Amino acid sequence: MKKKNIFSRFLVALCLFAICGTSSFTAQNISKFLEIEGIIVDKSNNDRLVFTDLVIKGTNISTVTNIDGEFLLKVPTEHSEGVVVITHLGYETKEIDIASFKGSTKIELTPAVTTLDAVSLVARPSNAKELVLQTLQKKGRLYNNDNTLMTAFYRETIKKRKKNASLSEAVVKIHKQPYTNYRKDNIELVKARKNTNYDRLDTLALKLQGGPFSNIYTDLVKYPEYIFTEEDIDDYEFSFDESTNIDKKLVYVVNFKQNPFIKDPLYYGKLFIDASTLALTNAVYSLNVENRHLASQMFVRKKPRKVDVYPTKATYRVKYRIQNGKWHYAYSNILLSFKVNWKGKLFNSIYTLNSEMAVTDWEITNTKVAKIEKQMLRPSTILTDQASGFSDPEFWGEYNIIEPEKSIENAISKIKRQLKKT
Structure with missing residues (x-):
């Protein structure tokens, strides 16, 4: 065949x-934004989580973690008081206030039963x-x-x-x-x-x-x-x-x-x-x-x-x-x-x-x-x-x-x- x-x-x-x-x-119009960054890991074993979704709640602005579980997300200033929703297949979804990010943040996701x-x-x-x-x-x-x-x-x-x-x-x-x-x-x-x-x-x-x-x-x-x-x-x-x-x-x-x-x-x-x-x-x-x-x-x-x-x-x-x-x-x-x-x-x-x-x-x-x-x-x-x-x-x-x-x-x-x- x-x-x-x-x-x-x-x-x-x-x-x-x-x-x-x-x-x-x-040409691009550069507007003001802030950057949040960090690493996402499995709470049970500290393994880095690859391809994790991060989305600013209520918007379509998003990114994913790299092969090292790291991320950097540029947040327009009008959303600086917003929330980041973090999802990964097989894990519980987590929401974090953008204002709480200080420097590089380690985020732990809990495996879902x-x-x-x-x-x-x-x-x-x-x-x-x-x-x-x-x-x-x-x-x-x-x-x-x-x-x-x-x-x-x-x-x-x-x-x-x-x-x-x-x-x-x-x-x-x-x-x-x-x-x-x-x-x-x-x-x-x-x-x-x-x-x-x-x-x-x-x-x-x-x-x-x-x-x-x-x-x-x-x-x-x-x-x-x-x-x-x-x-x-x-x-x-x-x-x-x-x-x-x-x-x-x-x-x-x-x-x-x-x-x-x-x-x-x-x-x-x-x-x-x-x-x-x-x-x-x-x-x-x-x-x-x-x-x-x-x-x-x-x-x-x-x-x-x-x-x-x-x-x-x-x-x-x-x-x-x-x-x-x-x-x-x-x-x-x-x-x-x-x-x-x-x-x-x-x-x-x-x-x-x-x-x-x-x-x-x-x-x-x-x-x-x-x-x-x-x-x-x-x-x-x-x-x-x-x-x-x-x-x-x-x-x-x-x-x-x-x-x-x-x-x-x-x-x-x-x-x-x-x-x-x-």
Whole structure:
């Protein structure tokens, strides 16, 4: 059976020094704001909690914790007396007054105990596959059906083994289409910076084609065709895992994997479905890369003839946030790992590409289709080098970003030192 390249937009171009795409800048009106920062941990064992949501109550202003559990949230002064709502899957929700933040604050979340009462046991569907189908069919009622303009922060890193070789960051505007129509989302570039160490790439420029579009396409509710189509839904096995909860609401956990007789690379992972509404709240999944040849065909667009390239890992994460009774795309993360073998060379190279995008604010707009302007990105865009922004400590201004993890902080510090020398 021939399968289409699901996620064919997650492509890696291996080529010599070729600079593609665009990088545009627009002026921003800097308003006064205050910054609150800290770290979020599990109260029972002090483990740092990754991808935790922080939202200013009554607004759409938000951020997420990084891989070290750290966060920085820029709060407009008009909300300085407000409250931050902190949620994490499987933990009790916590609300903290913004005025109580002093310096870097350590916040402890309590693991939530999930109990299935008799009503829940009766209400839960007996067939996990049918539950998934019901979830995909409910997007018109459960998800935002207005044209929405989202502000988001995007970060993309490329590492050769454990050393950073390229770092890109951008603030974008996502022109999010209603979940009930088939128009694809558009992305507008607001501000960006990038630095690439081509020496570390050994004259091989490893580029993630698609940039922010790759992350927006992980929105399984808007783009279910990239994983679960009517044609291939039967190629998967579905089963229930232990339930969990978020914000004191029961969440079903559904495992899925490809049937053993399917040879083409498909996906496996977990879907987290709100028990009361059947809305998809989170998804964590990976591509089966056991078949190197077929998996390589899904990702590699261009490479030198003397090089063999194949993925060793491809993992995805997407999470949604609810506001005013409607769910919307909030965050996604993509991690791709590739092995590069040069013919005639004894050692191979391992590259890791990681991209993440977090929605930090949004508003309903009457604009049906985004205007085609110079700063509009295309799905084939690769952000160009623009290192100057790393020397400006106020580069992002009032825009919320994902706090950089330690390795990225070190990379930014090194870029700053290099810029000072030049």
